Amino acid sequence: MRKLKVGVIGAGSISELHMGSYKSNPNVEMYAVCDLNEQRAKNLAEKYGFSKVYTSIADMMADSELEAVSVCTWNNTHADLAIAALDSGKHVLVEKPLSTTVEEALRVQEAVRRTGKLVQVGFVRRYGSNTQLLKQFIDNGDLGDIYYAKASCLRRLGNPGGWFADKSRSGGGPLIDLGVHMIDVCWYLMGRPKVKSISGNTYNKLGNRSNVKHLNFYKAADYDASKNTVEDLANAVIRFENGASLMVDVSFTLHAKQNEISAKLYGDKGGCEIEPELAIISEKYDTILNVTPQVNSLGLNVKEAFQNQIDHFVDCCLTGKTPISPVEDGVEMMKMLCGIYESAEQGKEIYF
Numbered sequence: 062m063r064k065l066k067v068g069v070i071g072a073g074s075i076s077e078l079h080m081g082s083y084k085s086n087p088n089v090e091m092y093a094v095c096d097l098n099e100q101r102a103k104n105l106a107e108k109y110g111f112s113k114v115y116t117s118i119a120d121m122m123a124d125s126e127l128e129a130v131s132v133c134t135w136n137n138t139h140a141d142l143a144i145a146a147l148d149s150g151k152h153v154l155v156e157k158p159l160s161t162t163v164e165e166a167l168r169v170q171e172a173v174r175r176t177g178k179l180v181q182v183g184f185v186r187r188y189g190s191n192t193q194l195l196k197q198f199i200d201n202g203d204l205g206d207i208y209y210a211k212a213s214c215l216r217r218l219g220n221p222g223g224w225f226a227d228k229s230r231s232g233g234g235p236l237i238d239l240g241v242h243m244i245d246v247c248w249y250l251m252g253r254p255k256v257k258s259i260s261g262n263t264y265n266k267l268g269n270r271s272n273v274k275h276l277n278f279y280k281a282a283d284y285d286a287s288k289n290t291v292e293d294l295a296n297a298v299i300r301f302e303n304g305a306s307l308m309v310d311v312s313f314t315l316h317a318k319q320n321e322i323s324a325k326l327y328g329d330k331g332g333c334e335i336e337p338e339l340a341i342i343s344e345k346y347d348t349i350l351n352v353t354p355q356v357n358s359l360g361l362n363v364k365e366a367f368q369n370q371i372d373h374f375v376d377c378c379l380t381g382k383t384p385i386s387p388v389e390d391g392v393e394m395m396k397m398l399c400g401i402y403e404s405a406e407q408g409k410e411i412y413f
């Protein structure tokens with residue numbers, strides 16, 4: 062197979078998981094990296110072996126040898142960068158969320174249709190080997206009809222600050238940052254039903270809790286405790302056209318005893334858990350069985366999931382296959398995320 066000339070836009074924290082995975086793929090040529098911060102781009106170009114460094118998107122897009130890019134920048138730039146890349150004839154792997162509004166997401170979808178290039182959305186949890194294993198059980202009917210899912214990602218102290226805490230660049234707080242993953246992994250395993258209505262709540266009660274001492278937490282490089290314009294807790298019930306429902310709650314800060322992550326799905330033949338650990342629940346001969354699949358790791362292996370995500374993107378670019386996280390799913394996800402914010406703002410259930 063020939064080598065795909067790949068570039069990465071945004072040379073911050075998550076970009077290294079993209080770069081490391083591209084480097085491990087034998088069908089990739091490490092071609093270009095771009096960041097507004099030239100030093101950051103140069104450092105990673107040297108570390109991962111990219112031949113070219115750009116600080117201007119226009120210059121990078123004008124490079125006709127570049128074939129595909131990862132977009133690893135602030136959320137508010139995703140849609141415009143993806144569209145610029147598509148219009149320059151490049152395939153795009155865009156980090157989650159696809160955009161910060163439904164309108165922007167639809168513009169990306171339109172650009173995909175106009176250019177015939179592909180967009181893969183970085184719903185990385187779909188690419189975890191346990192997610193794919195569960196999907197096999199679900200697709201073969203082991204859980205029956207899935208009618209309920211419940212997901213939580215509650216941080217008691219985990220507002221990363223910087224652009225994450227600046228709504229104009231992030232589009233929101235824990236919902237758009239963490240909720241996007243939790244909702245997506247459940248929605249994907251539920252078979253991606255069409256959303257019918259949403260009732261959501263958001264709260265700005267605790268702020269970023271930067272006063273808390275004696276506990277470390279992840280901080281963005283440009284952490285600034287004085288700036289925080291995002292919610293600290295969001296919850297929602299999403300009702301789907303097939304009658305199924307999904308409950309979700311996520312926080313950056315909360316008076317919780319400990320951090321907590323869980324994602325569980327319930328069908329009429331069986332149930333399953335993907336977080337915190339893989340489990341399958343069934344019933345046989347009037348007996349409930351809690352099944353523990355014998356796999357390398359029952360939890361999410363982040364590095365492996367990123368590698369699978371990148372390998373899939375490269376394969377789709379080179380062969381013309383459709384990604385398992387296509388632009389249409391990015392659009393549907395933006396409907397859910399924006400619908401939760403809208404319902405919270407209006408204080409009532411909203412219908413699609």
Ligand SMILES: NC(=O)c1ccc[n+]([C@@H]2O[C@H](COP(=O)([O-])OP(=O)(O)OC[C@H]3O[C@@H](n4cnc5c(N)ncnc54)[C@H](O)[C@@H]3O)[C@@H](O)[C@H]2O)c1
Nearest residue numbers: 071072073074075076096097098133134135136138156157
């Ligand atoms: N899939 C995951 O699990 C996961 C985890 C973390 C972050 N992310 C996503 O990755 C993205 C980046 O997050 P991060 O934590 O790496 O942030 P970061 O702040 O560490 O890095 C972002 C980089 O983008 C650069 N940048 C911003 N706008 C740019 C532009 N127009 N052109 C060129 N460079 C630009 C910044 O200078 C910065 O270096 C976000 O969308 C975030 O939601 C995904």
